[in-house]
Structures are given as C-alpha cells and as structure tokens.
Amino acid sequence: MSPHDKKKRENAVMSKRVYVAYTGGTLGMQASENGFVPARNFLEPFFTSLGSAITSQFSFTFNEYTELIDSSNATPQDWLDIARDVKAHYQDHDAFLILHGTDTMAYTASALSFWLQGLDKPVVITGSQIPFCLERSDAVSNVTNALAWLKMEALSEVGLCFHDRLLRGNASSKVKATQLDAFDSLNQPWLGKMAIKPKLNYANLLPKPISGSDWQLPTQADNNVAVLRIFPSMTANLLKCAFDSGYTGVILQSYGTGNAPDKDLELLQTIEGYTAEGKIIVNLSQCPYGEVDSAYATGSRLAQAGVISGNTMTVEAAFTKLHVLLQQSTDRDDVIKLFQQNLCGELSQL
Incomplete structure (x- = not known):
C-alpha cells in the first residue's frame, strides 16, 4: 500500500460520520417569480463547493426533506419530525447537522434539546442570512464552522452555530433581522467562539450522560x-x-x-x-x-x-x-x- 493510500485509509477510518438534514431555509434558496424559495437538489453541490480539505474529514449521509420549508412556516410537528429523524439515524452516526431557516431556528433548536434530552453526540443547527446562490453569502462559513464544532468530542448537546459563535440551542434567540451575527444567547455565555481555532467554553458544556437515552417520541405533535x-x-x-x-x-x-x-x-x-x-x-x-x-x-x-x-x-x-x-x-x-x-x-x- 502506498503512503498516499495508507493516509487516505486512515482518514476514512478517523472521519466523523455526519448525518446532514436539509429542512429548507435561506441557505439553499433560489429566486422564483414569487421571491426566494427553498431549492431542491442542493446538498451535494453545496458540500462539493466546500472543498475536499474540509469534506474529506467527514463521511456524510445526506437527507433532503421531501417538503422543504421556509422556517416561518415551521410548526411543532416539524420539530418532532426532525427529532424522530435524528433518533432513527442516531446509532449509525457520530454527529448531526441540521440545515434550517433562521426565522424559527431558535425554536427548533430549543425543541430538539427537550425532545432529545441526554444526548451523548452533538446536534448542531445552522443556516444563513444570505442564500448560497448570492455573492457575500454566509452559508459556507456557517456550515464550515458548524462542522468544526461537530468534531469536538466534548460537545454532546444541541447547539446553534451562527457567525462566530456556538450557542446552547435552548438559550439562543434571533436578535438581529438583517445582520450576519443574527443570533445570541443573552442570559448565558456562548458555548464556543470561532477564532483562528475554535474555542469551546468547556465550563458551560453539558456533561456527557453516563448511559444512553431511549427517547419516547410521539408521531403527532399537539398545538398546545x-x-x-x-x-x-x-x-x-x-x-x-x-x-x-x-x-x-x-x-x-x-x-x-x-x-x-x-x-x-x-x-x-x-x-x-x-x-x-x-x-x-x-x-x-x-x-x-x-x-x-x-x-x-x-x-x-x-x-x-x-x-x-x-x-x-x-x-x-x-x-x-x-x-x-x-x-x-x-x-x-x-x-x-x-x-x-x-x-x-x-x-x-x-
């Protein structure tokens, strides 16, 4: 075996198995007669654009949801469906990336944290303020940062990644409508800050559970x-x-x-x-x-x-x-x- 093939094999063994759920949102939107709408067949070309230096570190499973939504249309049923999706693929993956619209991203992140209590793997949700198809889009940087957080072994909860920060999902809020640092956690410290190297706030992380969780998730959500x-x-x-x-x-x-x-x-x-x-x-x-x-x-x-x-x-x-x-x-x-x-x-x- 050549040194190149050996290195390639080692990378494959070491790569994180990441489940990517594309639910819709600004990140993957394209122009239509009625304004921007979520686009289909987005995931593979988008992740290819990230470059092999990034993508070679991971083994991806892509799931583009059948019904892509603008997150302003998201309901408790959508939160539950995402939670059930994570549960269905939990044993076969090391980390989970949820691509989502920004308007109700904090609601979804919060809901996932309560449906999926006792995580021993990271679930990170992100999106963008500017669609990937437009210049100056923040889609690539947000997803790249999210992948960097997913590599962190100490992270075992639902996080919201946006701009230069990783926030606890259930402590996050959208605080700015048009700026790129749209999210913050006002009553809690950030879980991490992205600099030259990602820096986790280890003191604020949830501890890894001693045993796994058997989530009992209903099939239908109530509007209660x-x-x-x-x-x-x-x-x-x-x-x-x-x-x-x-x-x-x-x-x-x-x-x-x-x-x-x-x-x-x-x-x-x-x-x-x-x-x-x-x-x-x-x-x-x-x-x-x-x-x-x-x-x-x-x-x-x-x-x-x-x-x-x-x-x-x-x-x-x-x-x-x-x-x-x-x-x-x-x-x-x-x-x-x-x-x-x-x-x-x-x-x-x-």
Missing part, C-alpha cells in the same frame, strides 16, 4: 401552547380566547421582572380560574436580559394566582419546553415540577 404579551389596556378576553381555542398552556410575557397590572381584577380572577381548572400559565419577562422575580406586588400577585415562573428562559425555550412536557404528561403537577427544573441547560444563574 400559546404566547401572550401583556400590554397597557390588555383585557382578560385575550386569555379567554387562547384557552377557548384549545390551548392548555400559555406563556404570559410580563413587564420587567415579571409584573402585570394588579388593579385589573377581571384579569387576575380569570387567571386564577384557569389555573384552578388545571391550565398552566407561565410568567416570562418581556425583557431580553433578566429573569422573573416576584419582589414587587404586581409580580407576586401573578404567583398567588397560580402562575409559575419562567425564570431566565428565552420565550423559545419556555414555549418548547412547556409544549414537550404537556405532550409527555397529562398530570399538571408533574408538568409544573419538571418545568421548574433545569432539564438540559435552559436555566441560568444571573
């Missing part, structure tokens, strides 16, 4: 959670509308550290009535930075009405966590107990 944002003059009718529409949980985005108008007796009585019926209402601050703290009377009144704290969670994390827990259990007390626990790094200490 709504988000309401408190605003001046808001009435109880909006809350009634949410629960009358069939939702069993509501994320209530309050002012400041968790405050709501305590002089609106109808609103408070409505909240008390629904929590007494077994509905779950979560108090989450509208502020991007900070946490819910019932030090003020206007905040403690919500707690007295049976509303539970969302602590430091992002709206994406609170929404998807409650969604998953409500699918896994019909026992309100169990759901509340688990919701207030730090299941996979979603809660931080400020």
